Amino acid sequence: MRDLRVLPYLQNPASTSMTISWVSYADVPGTLTVRGPGLGGGRRRVSTTPQPMPILGYTDAERAEEIPGLAKGSWLLREGNVKHVVDVEGLRPGTHYTYEVVQGRDRYQGRFRTAPSVQDWDRVTFIAMSDHETEPRGRVTRREWAPGEVAGLGRPDAAAGSTWDGVFGTTVLAGARVLRYPLTEDEGYLANLRVVDASRPDFMMFPGDLVQGGGYQPGWDEWFRCNAGPAGDRLGRTPALTAFGNWESFGGAVNGGYGSSADRSIVVRSRGKYHAYFDAPDNGTPEHRDNYYAIDYGPLTVITLDSNNGEPDDDTENYEGNQAVGREYRGPGTDTQNNFTAAEYAAAGGTDLSDFNPGSTQWRWCEAQLADARERGQIIVMQWHHSPFSSGEHGLPMYHKDTSGQGGTPMRQYHVLAERYGVAAVICGHSELFERSFVDEDGDGVGVHYYDVGVAGDGLRGERRVAGPDSERLSYNPYRQWTADRDEPEVWEDRDGVRVLTSGGKHYGHLHVEVERTRDGARMTMTPVHVFPVVDTDYRVTRTERREYDDKVVLSIRPDGRVRP
Template identity: 65%
Template sequence: MDGAFRVNPYLQNPSAESMTITWFTTTSDPGELEVRGPGLRGGAEFTTQPTHETALTYTEAELTQEIAGLEPGSWLHEGENYKHTVDVTGLLPGKHYTYRVRAGDATYRAHFTTAPSADRWNKVRFVALSDSETEPRGRVQRREWAPGALADGSRSRPSVEPGSLWDETFGTTVLSGVRTLRYMLTEDEGYRENLKVISERDPDFVMMPGDLVQGGGYQPAWDEFFRHNAGESGSGLSYRPILPAIGNWENFGALNGGYGTPDDRSPVVRGREKYHTYFDSPDNGTAAHRDNYYRVDYGPVTVITLDSSNGEPDDAPGNYPDDAKATGQEYRGPGSDTQNNYTRAEYEAAGGTDLADFNRGSVQWQWAEEQLADAREQGRIVFVQFHHSAYSSGEHGLPMYHELTSGQGGTPMRQYHELFEAYGVTAVLSGHSEMFERSFVDSDGDGVGVQYYDVGVAGDGLRGDRRNGASLNDPLLKYNPYSQWTADQSEPERWESVDGVLQLVEGGKHYGHLEVDVERLRDGARVTLTPVYVFPVLNTDYELERTERREYGDAVTLELDADGRVRG
């Protein structure tokens, strides 16, 4: 990344006629953007007057933070944060454009392709991944690797005993009362390798349904996110646009006060303010909710993004006496709230104005129904994303009233299924439980339902199915009756002795993403949803030789009719 660029140019809001290009510099000097391509006779030139984004200034806690294994302050940037944004219009559908950005003495060059028109297209490819949760600590941190299913005939996992080869190379830790392996890659390595695989597949855009950073109110987390996506480690978002959603971590201040206290929820306000600073989404008709939820049309595809952060009435596990809480697989309904970390009243008392309730009858709900109806009338292929997975077998799959709830369950978002099925949504993409899972819900039993994915394996935790108790030795809870596949249980690990060293040769939980291919047919379209993982290949000393793109065995192919609905 050139010195004057705090964040390299990155793309947002793709359409057939326009693209938003945003970048950040360390000084207040005007920026220059030049775009060349079809329809821009002689090219288009823009001069920016940047805005000083004080919301991105380091706090004293960030400036003095120490992270074991890293040189103090080595992850911090010099200079301020000045934002440059240009909405480039007058472009032509499905065309290739080059652009050049000048910032002081630095120049950055890249290119992009506009969306095809809705009536002239052949193929659209996009990827979805969630829970990257970037932070500087991720450069040295290897996450706990909870054991999943073992393949028939497989050797057992390597020894977790102190002093074993795995322990000395990657480490071991205690998770839910059981000592287990740490993963082979650091969070930083896992996310970086994941993004490399994505870039090699050259998708048209990237969906990220929440938890982009390990604390929306923690500036170094955002620095790490853009180091991977528009910076020195990688700059894929300079070439393909991002469609983000707000996750629970975007509401969190990390070392700057966490979620705050009932008397001071300013860390939550600051976290969301940083999100709004970095992302400028299409207008949704409610100024206070700008960026929270929005719609993007890309060729024949419509992506509807929702904000699942706040439900009303506010709820918390403490509202249910211990002797009245649900146990086991008991389900009494979705509930109203996905978090017990703050209330609307507390948030607004701290100066926040942008919370958007997601429940029935809310402004967001009404907007979503309007967009679904409009997209269906146009015969579009509809995908929805939001962070809190409505159907999950994982850590956050339980409602607020369950004895094992995390207090951040996604079940309240099940309220939307009726709309999704009625309006022919193809798939819903979420994260949150930091696992890879597919569920299928067909409430009217006609064989045509909605595919739901948890794609929370971008680069942070690698969790498995929830246990019915506090220990990894407890049996699986199996709370989600709609689950069709999880990487944890459906892709068993196979361990073999290779040259005298125990190695994983296939299967298991790894960092990855969902690849979605939409192909035009004579009388409709074909959608293929492929779960992809990044497999580490080690030598006999447990040193990383390479990573490989591999596909899990749960690719789903759907045939859609000319109206954009999945065929029965």
């Protein structure tokens, strides 16, 4: 495309409206023409008001960056970031529309379907995936493949100089040499997205960590290249519901990460880029807009939270000499990150941080949304980034000896609301593993299913271990029901003297959710899906296949939107 930097992408799906956005290089108006029922004469044409977004420009460090394996600067686009946003209203529920965007010399044709009405619907399909963490380096990077369960024959030799090492590579993880995954991050992510496309979802949920640094513009360029660009344009027909992840506050390694305690301007800039791209519905607090919001999609209400700032701020240094060890749990804690404080962020000019703890503006808003959705008989799904019940890297609270400093346990405080208002599922990410937990504190047999879907296209981690990759699992999460790491053992076969994986294991994937109307309510089926790389005896990836993990969960929903025991 010559004048479109980012192809049109859909947001804020509703039964009578849709938001269509795109980004151009030049500061000139574009036109959007929508065709379909309910529009005057069957067509509506709008000329846009361009919004220059200088915050989306490259830094000097990004222009000077070198990535081994890629020609210098080959991933950079031309300068210029001008956003166009059109809220198309007055549409009809459950109806197909076509549209055309003309921007300079470029012409894009798309289509979408509005959400059904609460009264008239049959099926809703959505996909959830997290921890995309896109960056140009992902085009040439194969991630470490953390060992999990193995059934029968063991993995191929991971020694330096082995056959696997010569083709896909190996690396050292916690003192032990392990295999690298057969697909690059880019290949795995794109294969994952192709599987998503085949399922034709009504919308997609992205609970955080979209990019490898919210302040790193090449990361955003990669994300849109894959989702609203030359490598895929699914967001031109499938609305996206996004959430802030911890990486959206990170400036990128070349830009100084989180900055310093004296200057957190890079964090402000990082979150500012997210705000520049995404437009969420009003939540009643202008400075918190885009951080948390609610979307009704027919019988579903999706509530998105920002889990990145808990107050009072906390830090691992606060527990020196008094740290928990092993499986000791003293409570959830108050903060999910020790990278910067709210005061440091405010001193750098930031105004958009939203505390999530009980009594906060976000907490009160969330409870009001839950109460409203329950009163209307909606099926409620929630999403945020930091998984509150995790067996993975980020499952330990701030006061634990082995914490990452980014544990999601403070978000456990929301379970009391989720159970009280009958939330069907909470979908998160963060630990870069596939996990399902089930929490039923009042013991009535209903409870809430919690998912970590952090396997979109970056790391392939397993459950946290006591020591190295081959030590026993820490098992810190007592609510764990299933992980791909432990419950989907790798099956290897010897073929012509070469060890080849035939099934099982940790792979890139997503959660596929079907909600079907029944005579007495609804049925909600949640299926963990992975993309399996088929490798031949020469260690060539011949194709990838859609496969389902053996942990399909089927919920029976009452007419009032609550889950039956």
